[in-house]
Amino acid sequence: MFSGSIPALVTPFRDGAFDEPAFRKLVEWQIESGSSALVPCGTTGENSTLSNAEHHRVIEVCVEQAAGRVPVIAGCGSNDTMNALLHMNFSKKCGAAAALLVAPYYNRPSQEGLIAHFSYLAEHNDLPIVLYNVPGRTVTDIEPETVCELARLYPGRFVGIKDASGDLSRVTDHRMGIGKDFCQLSGDDELALPFNAAGGVGCISVTANVAPRLCAEFQAACAANDLEKARELNDRLYPLHYAMFEDASPGPCKYALSKVQDWMANELRLPMIPCGDRAMAAVDAALVHAGLA
Known part of the structure; x- marks a missing residue:
């Protein structure tokens, strides 16, 4: 249902408020550059x-x-x-194609609690669901058995997962436990190449905010099994993937965007703050390496 390069879009702010004109420009740029879906x-x-x-x-x-040019996977997690x-x-009312649902953070529910949470949502709204597993942020890990159980309980409702667990063996766990139609999307840009080799079909990406065309070309090369081109593009993007997390995200990403697009302000909302000098230097060097500066 979803594949390719899918940016996890930043939310632009200006003077503390949502910068709607900049966001519209960001969406337009992403679509023109080949992004296959969008995650606000x-x-x-x-x-x-x-x-x-x-x-x-x-x-x-x-x-x-x-x-309608590309599907929107709306961030609905809480x-x-x-x-x-x-x-x-x-x-659903405004026309999103699916909901991205992160594991409930801070509460630390059990695996049974996760099944109860996601089951309730699946039973009360028929929007397709893409699970989002990022235990480094939520503490709670959506274990492969839980993912497979949800897919078994609600056929066709849980259509994919954004997996930022860092555990590449899970791609095979999910594929063998659910089937090849379950969309597996990497949540870690730097692991997208081996993730796709194991059976993934794309990435919900931070880097794609800054380098949408390169990320789209990389995903297209993976889909075409053109390993040589995919590796070449991955090498160009690799320092940028790491620079995006040289400081608390999305600080480096917003700084990078402000360098490549004059309509993007380097502004975050507390408790997030702009990235520091070390991260800025890493971003600057990575943009040069990728040929974007």
Whole structure:
């Protein structure tokens, strides 16, 4: 259902408010550059700092600007099941293609609690669900057995996963436990090449914010089994993948975007702050290495 290079879009701010004109330009640039889908209000979009009204407006603008040219996978995750359902209901109403649902953070539910949480959402809204597993941020790990159980309980409802566990063996676990139609998307740019080799079909990417065309070309090379070209593009992008996390994300990403696009302000919302000198130097060098500066 989803594949290729899918940016986890930043949310632009200017003078503390959502910068809608810049966001529309970002969406347009991504589509023109070959991104295959868009994810607003994910981690990189600083969703945890947005009010519900802002959260919904970002999704609405993304769907509106995309205008059906690429699907929108709306970030709907929350540590509150009812709030996640609120996001899903809004996203379905405004035309999103799917919901990205992160494991509830901070609460640390058990695997049984995760099944109860995701089951409730699947039973109360029919929007396709892409699970999002990022235990480094949420602490809670959606284990492969849990992913397979959800797919078994709700056939066709859990259509894929953004896997940022860093465990490449899970690609095979999910493929063998669910089947090849389950969309496995890497959540780690630097692991996208081996992830795809194991059976993945794309990446929900931070780097694609900054280098959308290169990321799209890389994913196309992987899909075509052109390993030589994929490796060449991966080598160009590799320092940028790591520079994006040289400081707290999305600080380096927003700094990089402000360097390549004059309509993007290097502004974050507290408790996130702009990245420091070391990260800026890493981004600057990585942009030169990738041929983007």
